[in-house]
Every structure is written in structure tokens, then in C-alpha cells.
Amino acid sequence: DTATTDVLKDPVCGMTVTEESKYHEEFKGKTYFFCSDKCQSKFHSSPVQYIAKPATTTADAHTQHHQTTQSVNDASTTGTTIYTCxxxxxxxxxxxxxxxxxxxxxxxxxxxxxxxxxxxxxxxRR
Structure with missing residues (x-):
């Protein structure tokens, strides 16, 4: 049997998930799959917040990691505290x-x- 499982993205955190995930929820006729019960719970609390925005990809996260270093330097030169996720x-x-x-x-x-x-x-120092 060579059935393939579609690879999907968790709409909350962007992690790769499959249709075999035990965490899933239906909203407006579409089934969404999650990596964990925490992501499913967040989605359940406010589904519109998560389906309105595309999930961040791993490549995007890698690029953003490098941009964070620059933002740390920006914060130190301006004297303003910057908050980030x-x-x-x-x-x-x-x-x-x-x-x-x-x-x-x-x-x-x-x-x-x-x-x-x-x-x-x-x-x-001694």
C-alpha cells in the first residue's frame, strides 16, 4: 500500500504536520491540523486570528533570526527597549x-x- 500523507502546516506555529495528527479541528467546513494540544487550544480560542495570516516557514524563521541580531544592535543604540516574540x-x-x-x-x-x-x-577577578 503506497498511500501518501499530505504535509500540512499548523496554522498557529507553522510547524509541519500531517493529516495523521491526533490534534485537528474543523472550522467553517475546513479541517485544520495541529502539532500539539496547545496550538489546537489557541486556534479554538480565536480561529480567525490564525487563518487570516499565512504560517511562517522555516526559511522565513532562519532569515528573521539574522534580522533579530540587527534589531538588538538597534535597541542598544536608541536606548529604547524592544520587545519580541x-x-x-x-x-x-x-x-x-x-x-x-x-x-x-x-x-x-x-x-x-x-x-x-x-x-x-x-x-x-583574582
Whole structure:
């Protein structure tokens, strides 16, 4: 038997899933498949939020990872704290909150350490 399983994307996190996933839900006549019960629960709470936007692909996430490094540098030069989603680094804002894509709490980007020697750190070195 050479039945093939269609490869699908979880609409919440963008992970690859199959129709064999035990996590699935029907909405407006279409069945959506999820990687976990958490993603299914998020979708169930607000399905329109997730079907309106295409899921991020792995290639997009890789590119965004490199862009995050630049945004850390931007935050350190402006003195403003930038908040971002660990799973969706393209989401950036100047105040705390939740990611509009997955609902995770946004985390502050941490600027690079200063190049100057820290006198307190020097006291601890022996």
C-alpha cells in the first residue's frame, strides 16, 4: 500500500504536520491540523486570528533570526527597549505584550554587553 500523507502546516506555529495528527479541528467546513494540544487550544480560542495570516516557514524563521541580531544592535543604540516574540522574531514593539501570531509573552531584546571594562567585574577577578 503506497498511500501518501499530505504535509500540512499548523496554522498557529507553522510547524509541519500531517493529516495523521491526533490534534485537528474543523472550522467553517475546513479541517485544520495541529502539532500539539496547545496550538489546537489557541486556534479554538480565536480561529480567525490564525487563518487570516499565512504560517511562517522555516526559511522565513532562519532569515528573521539574522534580522533579530540587527534589531538588538538597534535597541542598544536608541536606548529604547524592544520587545519580541521568541518564536516570531519579526514581531517587534516598544512595549510588553503578547505575540499576535502565537500568543506568547513578548520578551525584551537584550543589548550587547558594553565594551568598556566594568569596575565591579574587575573586583571579582583574582
Amino acid at each position: 521568541p518564536m516570531h522574531p519579526e514581531i517587534r514593539q516598544d512595549h510588553p505584550g503578547n505575540c499576535p501570531k502565537c500568543g506568547m509573552t513578548l520578551e525584551p531584546l537584550i543589548p550587547e554587553l558594553e565594551e568598556d571594562e566594568n569596575p565591579e567585574l574587575r573586583d571579582f
